[in-house]
Amino acid sequence: ALFSHATEGPCNTPKPGVFDLINKAKWDAWNALGSLPKETARQNYVDLVSGLSSSSDSSSQVKPEADRKQPGYETLVVTSEDSITKIMMNRPAKKNAMTTQMYNEIMLALKAASKDDSAITVLTGNGDYYSSGNDLSNFTDIPPEGIEEKAKSSAILLRDFVDCFIDFPKPLIAVVNGPAVGISVTILGLFDTVYASNRATFHTPFSHLGQSPEGCSSYTFPKIMGPAKAAEMLIFGKKLTAAEACAQGLVTEVFPDSTFQKEVWTRLKAYSKLPPNAMRISKQVIRNREKEKLHAINAEESRVLQERWLSDECTNAVMNFLTRKAKL
Numbered sequence: 001a002l003f004s005h006a007t008e009g010p011c012n013t014p015k016p017g018v019f020d021l022i023n024k025a026k027w028d029a030w031n032a033l034g035s036l037p038k039e040t041a042r043q044n045y046v047d048l049v050s051g052l053s054s055s056s057d058s059s060s061q062v063k064p065e066a067d068r069k070q071p072g073y074e075t076l077v078v079t080s081e082d083s084i085t086k087i088m089m090n091r092p093a094k095k096n097a098m099t100t101q102m103y104n105e106i107m108l109a110l111k112a113a114s115k116d117d118s119a120i121t122v123l124t125g126n127g128d129y130y131s132s133g134n135d136l137s138n139f140t141d142i143p144p145e146g147i148e149e150k151a152k153s154s155a156i157l158l159r160d161f162v163d164c165f166i167d168f169p170k171p172l173i174a175v176v177n178g179p180a181v182g183i184s185v186t187i188l189g190l191f192d193t194v195y196a197s198n199r200a201t202f203h204t205p206f207s208h209l210g211q212s213p214e215g216c217s218s219y220t221f222p223k224i225m226g227p228a229k230a231a232e233m234l235i236f237g238k239k240l241t242a243a244e245a246c247a248q249g250l251v252t253e254v255f256p257d258s259t260f261q262k263e264v265w266t267r268l269k270a271y272s273k274l275p276p277n278a279m280r281i282s283k284q285v286i287r288n289r290e291k292e293k294l295h296a297i298n299a300e301e302s303r304v305l306q307e308r309w310l311s312d313e314c315t316n317a318v319m320n321f322l323t324r325k326a327k328l
């Protein structure tokens, strides 16, 4: 309005029709300036635009991530911005290996995100890895009741952890910034979208570790990629490149690592502006009929793993890693 008034003087064009909403709003604003002198309109316009540019230049308006970080997490950085809650695994020196504390904190963060006012939720990793999976030193923390008790409590933790992903009500997106191993791969079948850097790899070396599949992957992987390809991953531990994982349907889209963060977050910010209730309800329609089955599969996989953790095959594999004799 001020620009039109400064250049053309008081409003002098016919009023646009009632359905021409944008031009009508512009016309109303211009007309409201009445017979304001052109020079005053020019000065007001300059003042307004200068004010806009100085406020957008001021970096003090943008809170640094440290200030936006939600308190109470030691193994994660959790932030909420642009209707997106981002849960970032934050043990980069340990390749984001998942400790008992991290499993518990991810469950807490998911429960909070399911109730906050964000539209979508993202899980990602800090540093060069997405996650190297279960922290194998979890197995060294044996309680006085013995190893059976440890296997039992681990199976309960695993089951609760995977249940949180099965039940998560909003769109859940994995931003796989680098290699992913073990449980960080298997739960991807419970996400709605998986974006991967072309540096990411997908590795489920359960037989090498004397273990068996979890995260409902014994059901979701054959469904996603067919039984033959799923067996190569889950039984023989074949490591997939991001391109292979995308071709087999586990990954939604692969991006060059150099532009990964920029491209993915631009896309996610656009998605987060979609009507949140419609997205939640669409997810329910897509996922709900499978929920009961997934809970039963999770319970069964956890029960089988509880036994595996007590096997010599598993004990030897974990000892070999912890004594630096073996790596994947």
Ligand SMILES: CCCCCC/C=C/C(=O)SCCNC(=O)CCNC(=O)[C@H](O)C(C)(C)COP(=O)(O)OP(=O)(O)OC[C@H]1O[C@@H](n2cnc3c(N)ncnc32)[C@H](O)[C@@H]1OP(=O)(O)O
Pocket: 093, 094, 095, 097, 098, 103, 132, 133, 134, 135, 136, 137, 138, 154, 155, 157, 158, 181, 182, 183, 184, 205, 206, 209, 211, 214, 321, 326, 327, 328
């Ligand atoms: C409640 C329990 C639920 C359990 C659910 C069942 C889950 C199953 C799985 O997730 S199976 C997968 C388990 N993961 C692994 O076997 C990976 C083991 N790690 C490796 O083989 C390698 O570290 C690597 C290939 C991931 C990376 O190799 P490299 O690039 O050479 O780095 P480093 O080995 O030097 O790693 C740096 C630092 O991190 C420690 N670390 C990495 N991953 C793990 C891990 N999974 N558990 C424990 N520690 C890990 C590594 O030891 C190094 O530590 P250091 O600097 O030496 O102190």
